[in-house]
Amino acid sequence: MxxxxxxxxxxxxxxxxxxxxxLYNWLDVRTGIGSLLHEALDEPIPGGARWAYVFxxxxxxxxISQTITGICLALYYVPSADSAHTTVAxxxxxxxxxSFLRSVHACGSSAVVIVLxxxxxxxxxxGAYKGRRELLWISxxxxxxxxxxxxxxxxxxxxxxxxxxxxxxxTNMAADVPLIGSWLKRFMRxxxxxxxxxxxxxxxxxxxxxPAILIAFIATHxxxxxxxxxxxxxxxxxxxxxxxxxxFYPRQVVMDTIVALLMILxxxxxxxxxxxxxxxxxxxxxxxxxxxxxxxxxxxxxxxKYWQGRYAVIxxxxxxxxxxxxxxxxxxxxxxxxxxxxRRPIAVGVFLFILVCFVVMGLMSIRxxxxxxxxxxxxxxxxxxxxxxxxxxxxxxPAISSLAAANVALADPLAAAGKKIYEDQSCSACHGENGIxxxxxxxxxxxxxxxxxxxxxxxxxxxxxxMTAGEMPPVDVSDEDLKALVAYIKSLK
Amino acid sequence: MNSSSTSNDGDxxxxxxxxxxxxxxxxxxxFLGVLLGFGTVVVGAALSVPLIRFALHPLLTKTTxxxxxxxxxxxxxxxxxxxVKKFIRVEQLDAWRKIVSEKPIYVLPMxxxxxxxxxxxxxHLGCSVPWNEAKQEFLCPCHGAVxxxxxxxxxxxxxxxxxxxxxxxxNAMVKVRYQYFRQLIPxxxxxx
Numbered sequence: 001m002x003x004x005x006x007x008x009x010x011x012x013x014x015x016x017x018x019x020x021x022x023l024y025n026w027l028d029v030r031t032g033i034g035s036l037l038h039e040a041l042d043e044p045i046p047g048g049a050r051w052a053y054v055f056x057x058x059x060x061x062x063x064i065s066q067t068i069t070g071i072c073l074a075l076y077y078v079p080s081a082d083s084a085h086t087t088v089a090x091x092x093x094x095x096x097x098x099s100f101l102r103s104v105h106a107c108g109s110s111a112v113v114i115v116l117x118x119x120x121x122x123x124x125x126x127g128a129y130k131g132r133r134e135l136l137w138i139s140x141x142x143x144x145x146x147x148x149x150x151x152x153x154x155x156x157x158x159x160x161x162x163x164x165x166x167x168x169x170x171t172n173m174a175a176d177v178p179l180i181g182s183w184l185k186r187f188m189r190x191x192x193x194x195x196x197x198x199x200x201x202x203x204x205x206x207x208x209x210x211p212a213i214l215i216a217f218i219a220t221h222x223x224x225x226x227x228x229x230x231x232x233x234x235x236x237x238x239x240x241x242x243x244x245x246x247x248f249y250p251r252q253v254v255m256d257t258i259v260a261l262l263m264i265l266x267x268x269x270x271x272x273x274x275x276x277x278x279x280x281x282x283x284x285x286x287x288x289x290x291x292x293x294x295x296x297x298x299x300x301x302x303x304x305k306y307w308q309g310r311y312a313v314i315x316x317x318x319x320x321x322x323x324x325x326x327x328x329x330x331x332x333x334x335x336x337x338x339x340x341x342x343r344r345p346i347a348v349g350v351f352l353f354i355l356v357c358f359v360v361m362g363l364m365s366i367r368x369x370x371x372x373x374x375x376x377x378x379x380x381x382x383x384x385x386x387x388x389x390x391x392x393x394x395x396x397x398p399a400i401s402s403l404a405a406a407n408v409a410l411a412d413p414l415a416a417a418g419k420k421i422y423e424d425q426s427c428s429a430c431h432g433e434n435g436i437x438x439x440x441x442x443x444x445x446x447x448x449x450x451x452x453x454x455x456x457x458x459x460x461x462x463x464x465x466x467m468t469a470g471e472m473p474p475v476d477v478s479d480e481d482l483k484a485l486v487a488y489i490k491s492l493k
Numbered sequence: 494m495n496s497s498s499t500s501n502d503g504d505x506x507x508x509x510x511x512x513x514x515x516x517x518x519x520x521x522x523x524f525l526g527v528l529l530g531f532g533t534v535v536v537g538a539a540l541s542v543p544l545i546r547f548a549l550h551p552l553l554t555k556t557t558x559x560x561x562x563x564x565x566x567x568x569x570x571x572x573x574x575x576x577v578k579k580f581i582r583v584e585q586l587d588a589w590r591k592i593v594s595e596k597p598i599y600v601l602p603m604x605x606x607x608x609x610x611x612x613x614x615x616x617h618l619g620c621s622v623p624w625n626e627a628k629q630e631f632l633c634p635c636h637g638a639v640x641x642x643x644x645x646x647x648x649x650x651x652x653x654x655x656x657x658x659x660x661x662x663x664n665a666m667v668k669v670r671y672q673y674f675r676q677l678i679p680x681x682x683x684x685x
Contacts, residue, residue, distance in 0.1 A: 072547050076588070083589070090589040096550045097543040250525040257529065261536065396591035423580075423597060426634050429620035433594060440619065440635075471635065 039226075041253070044245035046232030049252035052126070053230070055119035057256035058263055062112050063218065065264070067211070069105040077157070079203035081196035084159035085281040086397040092278050093394035103271030109151050111267060113296045116144055124330070124351055127339030128231040131238025134331040136224040139217055141328045146214050153206035155294060159199060161382065164282030165291030167202070168194050173304070176316040194284065234339040279386040290378045292369070299358040302365035323354070418488025421481050430472075435492040441470065445492045456486045551588070559585050561661070561668040564600060564610065570667065573602040576611070576624045576631070576642060583671045596671050598658065599624060599631075601643060610658045610669045611644045617651040619676050631655060652679045 028034040045053070076095055078087045091098035120140070123129060129137040156167040171194070175185040190197025231238050246252075283289075293301050300320070307315025326333075334347045341348045369375050422428060422435075430441030437443025451459075459467065460475040460482060475482065546553070562581040570577075576599040585592040601609040615622045620635035630647065631640035638649030646654045659670040673684040 068544065072544055075548060086589045094550075094589075096546045096553060098547060098550070100543055101547050250529070253529065254525065257532070264536070264540065394589075396586055396589050399587070399590045399592045423621075424623065426621040426623055428597075429615075429635065433596075438619070473634070 041247065041249035043226065043230065043248035045230045045248060045252060046236050046241035046245050047243040048246035049248075049255055050233070051255055051259075052122050053252060054256045054259040055115055055122055056225070058259050059112065059115050059119055060218065060222075061256075061260040062108060062115060062263065063214070065267075066105060066108050066112065069101055069108065070207070072101055073105060074207065079157065079199050081159065081199055081282075083397070084157060084199055085278075088158040088160075088278055089394055090396075092275075092390075099275045100268075100271050103275040104267050106276040107267050107270050109154060110294070110296070111263060112147055113151065115263075116147055120144065121351075121355070125341050125348065126231065126234050127238070127334075127341070127344065127347075129331040130334070130337055130339055131228070131231065133224075133228045133231070133238070136221065136228055137331045138328055139221040139224060141324075143214065143217050143221060145324075146210055146217060150206060150210050150214070151294065151296070153202040153210065156199065156202045157206065158278055159282050160279035161282055161286065161289055161385075162279050162291070164194065164284070165286075165289045166293050167198070169291050170293070171198070173316055176312050178313060178317065231339070234341060236339070238337055238339060277386050277390050279382070280389045288378060290375055290382065292379070295362070298365045299361035302361040302368070305368075412487065412491060414484050414487040415491040416488075417481075418484035418486070418491075421477060421485045422488055425475065425477065425485075427485075435489065441472070444489050453483075453486045453490065456489055457482055460485065559583060559671055561663075561670055562596075564598070564608075564660070564667040564669050567608070567662055567665050567667050570600050570603060570608045573600065573608075575626070575629065576601050578613070578624065581669060581671065597621065598669060598671070599644075599655075600667075607662065608660065608667055609643070610660045610667075612656045612658050612672075612674070614656070614673070615651060616653050616656060616674065616676055616681075617649070622655065652677055653681065656681055 024033075073091065076087055076091050076098070078084060088102070091102055093099070123137075123140070152167075152170060156163045171185055171188045174188055175181045177184055186192060188198070188201065189195070190201050229241070232241055232243055236243055292298075303319075304312075304315055330347075334344065336344075338344060369379060430438060431444050432438045432441070435444030437445075463472045463474055475485065477485065562583050564579055564581055578597055579600055580595045580597055583594050583596050585594070597613050599611040599613055601611060603609075613621050613623070615633045615635065615638055617633065617636055617638050620633050622631045622633045622638070622640065624630075625632045629642060631642075631644065633639070633649065633651070636650050638651035639647040640651070640655050641647050644655035644657065656674045658672065661668050675682040675684055
């Protein structure tokens, strides 16, 4: 195909006999890579490449970056209330480059939200949803929601104070949804309270469910975009472009790449200079903690403060739902083909109004916290606690199985005496430490410990034929010691 | 799919057909292609360095190890005349997990001001060997291996002497590194 491409006579002449061209031809015949590249790179852009068009590609790039860093983090992360915080602390404090990588992932989520808003704003102001692009717009709205859901579910995973309490508030809000509210809250939490099941659910959503749906919608979004074609500048006709087109490659590709590189640079610098911090482990008993969501949820957080009591449902459910519906329906409401923003005062006005409301509300939330001395003090205290935790060296978590068995025995003095006999008699040589069993002898935990004390005393004094065959000698101790030994074995359950 | 005039719904085609696109100068196109490809490879390689270091962390640093365990104050063992059994808390690190277990060891009378420490595990088949006060010998209950007061092999099926554990004194505290050794061979070989 490449050979037959009339557009590239010079390339053909220069490369035709080169080894690269031969390799390319070989691949092209077998894969059709030529037409794929043509399809991907020669997309016509009416009016030519512009910096305003980079956001979609940058989002795709950020998604790939989040996927790769996310997979890396999963190498060391364990999603359970017992281990989550320890493993994240291990990543941050022990693993080579762990703090950096976690920061790139965490800051990356903020970057996604910022670039999403820029992408949305650009598309909206340019009227790029017009001209049979309704489905393209709707799939973009779905992607927006999915990304916010990714941010929400990922926030809980470190299981530190901040994550725990912010998610407690977030899931509490679900309870205000009419009819299914309390069910929805329990569904999200995996029960009435926040716990290890909540973490499992959020992990599965963040790592399996949402990414799968995201990928499907990204593919749909890109396909629909290519199907409709680039809309071009606002002066362009959205259905029948008139401006002279320019190919996607090379100008737009170079622009997209430059912004993506800048993005990496900013993320890497930010992660290097001020890495995302991990707070102390979640303590559900802490009643003082003042939870604050991530910055992009602050406007909603502030908004909800005004809706308490009977009318909460309006603020928490009705208004956000109406806003979302309005956003999704934009291409159906604003149907004229006019795209220039100054000719669409209502559409642009409403959009800017909502945008300004968001910014103002976010700023008000910050101002409120600074003005309230008790909150300012508590927030400062929380900062300090986080700093202190970050300053401490990594503390490995004791494996649950290791000391538990030993400690059980020590609770009962008779069993404790039995443990000493167990070791003095070298029972542990074959039956293992704390009766966990070895190659030489069976474990005593479980089944053996279920037997009655009389039965146990009896087989210890007079081993069965099977036991003797396994070289179990009769236990030769005083009756009192035997009682202690039996008590110890019973404690092994 | 979007650019050609053969698109299915006829009226939905850009005014400009592919062939009327003004292509960039071809040498510029291929030069940029090489530049982009080269740049992608360089940046990609630079970006993958922290990822690879992150993923290979367990290979580049030790994540599993047994540290030194406290046995007791050196004063406790100054006047020993016979081996004495002690339990030590062994902490083993498995990435973020700390596995704590109690292990028996024998502290031998001091020699040159330093205590020696034996593992009670029989080098024959791994039974735990107790000190026999009456006979002043280590007697293995399983297959009758006999060891002297200093752990030297006297008789029985054991292929070598009892294994000595690495020990040191730090701030008057005797410390030991608990290890397991391969059984049934005449030389002492650490099991990792």
